[in-house]
Amino acid sequence: MASAQDPATAQHPASQNSNGSSDPRKSLDGVVEKEEERKEEELISPDTSDAQPETRAVTGWKWILICAGLYCAIFLYGLDNTIAADIQSAILETYGDVGQLAWIGTGFPLGSVATILPVGKAYGIFNAKWVHLGSVLVFCVGSAVCGATPNMSALIVGRVIAGVGGAGLYLGMLNLIAINTLEKERPAYMGGTGVIWGAGTILGPVIGGAFADSSATWRWAFYINLVIFGVLLPALFYIPSFNPQPGVSPVIKLKELDWIGTALIAGVYTLFVVVLTLGGVEWAWSDGRTIALFVVCGVILLLFMAQQFFAILTTPERRIFPIHFLKSRTMIILYACTACGSTAMFTVIYYIPLLFQFSRGDNGIESAVRLLPFIIVLSFFIMASGQLLGLFGYYMVFYLVGGAFLLIGASLMFTVRAGTNIGAVYGYEVLIAIGAGLIAQIAYSVGPSKVPPQDMAAAIGYMNVAQIGGLLIALAISGAVFQNIAFHDLNRLLSPLGHSAQEIHGAIAGSQSSLFVNLPSDVRDTAIELIVKSISSIYALVIAAGALCFVTGALLKREKLYDSKPVAAA
Structure with missing residues (x-):
């Protein structure tokens, strides 16, 4: 995950007009140019007598709670990437469907990679606070489905849903930290993102194995997400709202997303995983169904490449890749x-x-x-x-x-x-x-x-x-x-x-x-x-x-x- 970079994803609230509105078409170039002009003016005619130290919009215990909630979310995202590594045997002892073994590990990253680009676009269009809270909700729903699943198919669906929410958690962390921190302190907070995500990723197998061997059973490897978010969720409501396009209706904002590109790239990844999961296990590699899935996957990939190159039903600025x-x-x-x-x-x-x-x-x-x-x-x-x-x-x-x-x-x-x-x-x-x-x-x-x-x-x-x-x-x-x-x-x-x-x-x-x-x-x-x-x-x-x-x-x-x-x- 990203660590020490300051992503330009996040338009700072300072970029809004004085009346509270902002131009939805304004690029980050304009923000950068104005910032450079401001710095030049300060160098030419500095007014140190009235200068006030720059401060965050949120400080004190509220800021500590916000950081705890955000870092907790990114830790759980990293954790769920690998927590299934050491509970596969326990799950298969419960359901016995070994043909779907690979899905236990691939379901979560499939949901993430299929949606991370459109979710990233959404953070630049909609209110960042509510996009993040929506991602938390989706992640918790997916975790609940995994923990309460009655069969392997439902578990796989839950893993994919949790992966979609996880992509939003990760991108929300980057955007909200960039929006709500000062320039001089931002690299330290961003550096913490990579460390916390890495800790969750590498501890996943250990925590998963501990639950699988305990009386709690492997189901608590997923239920634990609900418990942690239940404790820290109130802290996320202290996050200040930031709407990069306050004067634009939700309908117009939805139209700005590249829905065709999103559907095509999701189809490519999904079919690729399906054919490798079923091939040689459920179906022979020479089976017509296996060959057909490979062909369809290739066709969709070509369609995605053409759609992105020629910006079909989108624009060069809005295309997803x-x-x-x-x-x-x-x-x-x-x-x-x-x-x-x-x-x-x-x-x-x-x-x-x-x-x-x-x-x-x-x-x-x-x-x-x-x-x-x-x-x-x-x-x-x-x-x-x-x-x-x-x-x-x-x-x-x-x-x-x-x-x-x-x-x-x-x-x-x-x-x-x-x-x-x-x-x-x-x-x-x-x-x-x-x-x-x-x-x-x-x-x-x-x-x-x-x-x-x-x-x-x-x-x-x-x-x-x-x-x-x-x-x-x-x-x-x-x-x-x-x-x-x-x-x-x-x-x-x-x-x-x-x-x-x-x-x-x-x-x-x-x-x-x-x-x-x-x-x-x-x-x-x-x-x-x-x-x-x-x-x-x-x-x-x-x-x-x-x-x-x-x-x-x-x-x-x-x-x-x-x-x-x-x-x-x-």
Whole structure:
């Protein structure tokens, strides 16, 4: 998530006219020019006798409550990105529908990535306070559905709904902090955003595993969101209202959104996840339905590209994707490398606990604790990368070094087997953590510096789509690889012994399945070895990500961050 940048998303209340209205068509260029004119006037004729120190609109205990509510929201957003990583086995023990296993992890980021761009537009059109509170409501509804779900299908729907609300929580944090803080203090508050989101993301598996192993059950991994928001929600009502277009009716504001682009991009991501979830599990890869879904997904992607390029049923200013960034080699590479870092980070977070559940018989909390070396090192390098970037400046080096660490660590994880020494696995985790930590966040600093001021908000949204989209694609692909390879290998081993396909799918769901319990010890050991090998195969995706990051990072300009010039706006 964005950390230390001041997104230009948020038009400051000072930009409103004296009568309380504002021009809805006014670009951030005008705000920037007026601010520069004001500073020049102060330099020419400073009036220090009457100068008053600038203060926030909200101070004291109310401001503390507002910050607590906002940071709590971003923590829960990060938490829900990964909390499902260590409760999958417990959920499948409840419902037994292993064919939909991948949806437990992909549902939440799918809802986020499909809506984060239109929600970002909404914050620039509607009252930011009420858009944020609406996002909190949607997030809580999704969490309630997940906790009370009677079946796997309802759980998936709840995860998607929560993801939609989560996108609003994240963007609300960025906008409301930018609107309600002073320029000199804003970087510190923005820096806290990345730290809090990261803490939630890396603690998700630990908290989820703790609930899954307790008498509370896995359902409280979702109910906990309702409890926390129930306590802190009153604090959010102290947020000052800010309407960037107070004189414009809601109907006209709704028309400003690119609804066609929103529907098309949501369709692309949804179909991509559906085909990878069903392919090889519910349907054969050669099945006409699988092929048809691939074709339809490709067609919708082409339609989205055409609609955005030619601004069909929208305008260049209102289209949902900042297509002019694709004219910049740097912005394209930053997008790809950010997706690579997200791929590596979330592959480890989701599959290291599963690896230890099978190879060492760990329960939920024990397997989550195995992530601690990864979590500690990842957190350190995410924070250190921001500091080092400010001191060193040459951002290309971070992608080269980070890509190399990903490539080495993932290659070693690819060789892991059931009997591999635990210390070795920890070491391989750490190598990936170094690489992912170096590249996970710095695009949020580099990207906005490469665009004009009026495009800073779009640059942050662009990088966030890369990060969440990379997570979604990684989980969809890794889920398909794991399900297909594990089932193929186990089927050859167990079907001659009279076990059905349904029983084999159940075995893939968790090491505590009834099939594993009843297998002869030698057959069980062989089965576990095959499953661990299939988990290791997933790291081919991280190897590819590391190689892509290393190669494309070498194509970045050899320049310091603050010596670079913005690309021309299109």
